[in-house]
Amino acid sequence: MIDRTQFWIVVVVLGLATYAIRFSFLGLLGNRPLPGWLQRSLRYTAVAVLPALVAPAVLWPPATGGTPDLARLLAAGVTVVVGLATRQMIFAALAGVATLLGVPFLL
Numbered sequence: 001m002i003d004r005t006q007f008w009i010v011v012v013v014l015g016l017a018t019y020a021i022r023f024s025f026l027g028l029l030g031n032r033p034l035p036g037w038l039q040r041s042l043r044y045t046a047v048a049v050l051p052a053l054v055a056p057a058v059l060w061p062p063a064t065g066g067t068p069d070l071a072r073l074l075a076a077g078v079t080v081v082v083g084l085a086t087r088q089m090i091f092a093a094l095a096g097v098a099t100l101l102g103v104p105f106l107l
Contacts, residue, residue, distance in 0.1 A: 075100035
């Protein structure tokens with residue numbers, strides 16, 4: 001375990017780093033227009049972050065001890081297919097949840 005002093009040092013340093021990252025865009029750039037190439041790049045931030053957060057839970061789920069699970073793989077596949085077909089995030093998410101909850105009953 002980490003002792004209290006190290007814990008609070010890490011918390012403060014991470015807090016300052018997070019503040020610096022946010023201030024760099026909000027405080028320093030403020031009302032200035034961003035270059036076109038940067039605006040185009042920032043549009044894809046959420047699209048890149050969401051799969052990075054979800055992929056480990058699908059491929060190495062802690063609930064199964066890190067081994068891939070058929071229900072999670074099918075749910076991820078159904079979510080992608082429904083999302084591409086409907087272009088509606090809520091329908092894709094609901095289809096994925098329904099698949100994740102329904103597949104164990106079918107198996």
